[in-house]
Amino acid sequence: MKPVTGQKTLLSVRHLSVGYESEGKLLPAVEDVHFDLREGEVLGLVGESGCGKTTLMLSLLRLLPVAGRITRGEVRFGGQDLLDLSETEMSQVRWRDIAMIFQGAMNALNPVLPVEQQISEAIRRHDASVSAAQATRRVEELLEMVGITANRKDQYPFQFSGGMRQRVMIAMALACRPQVLIADEPTTALDVMIQAQILELLLELRERLGLAVILVTHDLGVVAEICDTVLVMYGGMTAEYSDVDRVYNHAVHPYTQNLLKAFPDLSQPNARLISIPGYPPRLDALPSGCRFSPRCPAAFERCHQETPGLYTVEEGHTARCFLVEGKV
């Protein structure tokens, strides 16, 4: 197991529920999610497309689209509930305390501004006393930190390759020395070599700056390699939440178990990959009972009727499944 990180909890999410308004109804995109993020911890957030990962991350920063509503729960950071802050206070927390690397680096950079101006925007936004020259120096420092030579600061996003753009995004995310970094699929659309480099960079920065990272990803291999804890989501709800070892070796939720089977194992190259039949539920047509029950190989009568609670398997290991309830 990886060295246990600092014990101080930075971010603590409880009962967080988010919905999208559509035609007068509120469609639940995220329901009753809990997790804690300690100093220096890397939390992996995995799940299929559309299971609410990005919604959950955007709601932490309160940057949901217009139709999005946080209906319940709390997001405690530094002794206060971020959901209670005014918009002005929240805009102070954004980037200074919690920064985000967005999915798709090209789109997250303004195509008509040189990268320096986009990075210094964040710096000067949060500290008006920083002079233009100081901001430039800090930008150069940040670029060097992510492995880009400082003299490229005046270039435009289209002059960078995909991996370099992602490095620019990381530099930008670190501009205000945040404590928490949310990385929303930072390596999708990059080739494997560049993926590895970017992940290594994230890990190195975590060591050096003591960052806590939430890594949103589809890639279970990445999770196994760099995460300390894993939150598996299904249909907007927590399926299983624990440290990475227990999730990989003693997964209790059938969804997690099947997800792991659907991932190629290099030690058994001839083994068949198993896919989970069916599709993830649509928000406007959620099944009754457990949301995974229509696809679950272990489902029984009760699963189709009641929604399971979040049961504790052992200290620091929770799962939302009736099978666990029986065991405990």
Place this chain on the structure above:
Amino acid sequence: MSAVTTTSFGTIWRSARRNWMALAGLSMLAAAVIVAVFAPLIAPYDPKADLKVSIDDIYAPPSAAHWLGTDDAGRDVLSNFIYGARVSLIVGFFASFISVFIGGTIGITAGYFGGRVENILMRITDIMLVIPDLPLAVVLVALTKPSLMNIILVIGLLGWTGTARLVRSQTLSVKERKFVLRAKAIGCGHFHILRRHIFPLVLPLLVANTVLVISLAILEESTLSFLGLADPTTLSWGQMLNFAFTRGGVSAGAWWALIMPGLGIVWVVLGCTLLGQGLEQVLNPRLEWHHLSVGPKMVARGAKEERP
């Protein structure tokens, strides 16, 4: 910063130079502006000078003294035409600046903030849009004292709806782009986001649109003057047409008094249209080439950088 600005203007100029529409339109407009600015030097007569008019001077056909003949008051048509360019262009430019400013502000505000703000602003725009411009302009000009200023204001205040809708739709598309979300995540305020991230991407469209609005404003001024609603002491092309029509130019067969102002209007409007369309092509490079296409431009640049 200045280096950046010059490169981008240089880039625009370089590709505008290869666009015949933009170039033709620009030349036509430049010619009109030069004529208007240097009117006193070019015009053979001063149209405001007191004239002793004999009956033979009225609607006199083209001659050595009056290349394009004379009008109903015995004044030189060529000189009137040259001075008339001033009024048409002044009205065209100022009125279109007013309407582009109003339309741009309303469009970007409505598009960015959405919700109730957008609803109110766009409903106002719709109302303005369904009221026929010309009758309303006629009423407004008729109610106010006919003066150059009033004509400019009326045209400017009535002509912004198209710009507002155009800018709104462009803003709607730009604000959905991820870097706007990123700017919000950074903690940027609305004004900053509008100025730094949205406006620069709306600007090219606005510039091309402005040129087209200028031509509309010139046409509208000509129409109002032709209908006799302008200050009779300022001489514009529309006014010349008005006088030729109402004061017996047609029955006198004085084609020279009619053709020149008409040509002038067509010239400037065509120039604006060509420039506007050409600019649209130049400012939207996606229509033309992208960064991976191999062209003379790229080869030339590579060669330059390789030189020690």
